[in-house]
Amino acid sequence: MNDRQLLDGQGIAPKKSLGQNFLHDPHTLEKIVALAELPTGATVLEIGPGTGNLTRALARAAARVIAVEVDDRLIPLLHDAFADQPHIEIVHGDILTLDLAARLGDAPYTLVANLPYYITSAILRHIFEEMPRPQRIVVTVQREVAERLVAAPGEMSLLAISVQFYGQPRIALRLSAGAFWPRPDVDSAVVRIDVYERPPVDVPDEKLFFRVVRAGFGQKRKQLRNAISAGLGLDKAAADALLWAAGIDPQRRAETLSLEEWAALARAVAGMRG
Numbered sequence: 001m002n003d004r005q006l007l008d009g010q011g012i013a014p015k016k017s018l019g020q021n022f023l024h025d026p027h028t029l030e031k032i033v034a035l036a037e038l039p040t041g042a043t044v045l046e047i048g049p050g051t052g053n054l055t056r057a058l059a060r061a062a063a064r065v066i067a068v069e070v071d072d073r074l075i076p077l078l079h080d081a082f083a084d085q086p087h088i089e090i091v092h093g094d095i096l097t098l099d100l101a102a103r104l105g106d107a108p109y110t111l112v113a114n115l116p117y118y119i120t121s122a123i124l125r126h127i128f129e130e131m132p133r134p135q136r137i138v139v140t141v142q143r144e145v146a147e148r149l150v151a152a153p154g155e156m157s158l159l160a161i162s163v164q165f166y167g168q169p170r171i172a173l174r175l176s177a178g179a180f181w182p183r184p185d186v187d188s189a190v191v192r193i194d195v196y197e198r199p200p201v202d203v204p205d206e207k208l209f210f211r212v213v214r215a216g217f218g219q220k221r222k223q224l225r226n227a228i229s230a231g232l233g234l235d236k237a238a239a240d241a242l243l244w245a246a247g248i249d250p251q252r253r254a255e256t257l258s259l260e261e262w263a264a265l266a267r268a269v270a271g272m273r274g
Contacts, residue, residue: 021117023140044062045100052077068093117145117186124163133195143174173190212269
């Protein structure tokens with residue numbers, strides 16, 4: 001029985017508001033699990049299991065799967081599908097408000113998910129900001145978002161900095177819209193992020209680092225002197241001094257800075273305050 005037949009039988013229609021496009025291609029599902037390189041005894045967090053296609057593939061490879069689904073209509077289907085597999089835990093809830101530490105404890109885990117396009121950025125930020133963080137992330141996202149995640153200086157964004165601060169992303173698979181039902185209007189990609197044990201750059205404080213980055217990207221396409229001045233509440237002379245102290249030309253724009261340059265700027269801000 002395919003996804004359409006399963007949901008039609010229950011009188012359930014996919015919700016666009018939840019970004020429900022179910023990945024059903026079996027070869028792609030197996031490739032995603034292989035990309036996760038799950039160790040023996042692995043714990044996996046899955047976000048948005050939907051009808052359980054990826055969950056079934058994960059169930060064959062992991063010792064424990066925690067599948068978090070926000071759509072209450074799908075919870076009975078998931079419970080029925082995995083009733084005889086006690087290592088699969090179906091959780092009805094919103095990943096953005098879920099207490100991950102309470103669910104996972106201190107156990108290392110891997111995040112594997114087909115993420116709803118409309119909330120991808122928020123989910124990744126939440127996962128990185130919460131503790132414990134995953135050891136590895138393998139997620140299906142909109143192809144445009146995947147390309148933003150792996151961007152280099154010149155095309156950087158707040159999202160790229162937020163991800164690359166915590167891990168090394170790479171595009172592992174490119175997927176056509178036909179791998180999903182309902183068929184989305186855009187193509188997708190599978191991104192693997194190997195999470196660092198510690199950030200690759202030296203920053204005085206993570207919160208300060210991201211405050212500086214958000215300030216820099218707060219006025220798109222503006223010169224950094226203007227964005228930093230507005231975002232940190234400084235006059236332009238002070239913003240210029242900070243940027244020069246970090247070795248950054250105040251006329252550059254945020255998308256051109258590397259991770260190390262943002263770290264240098266955060267250190268300069270910390271030095272000014274100290």
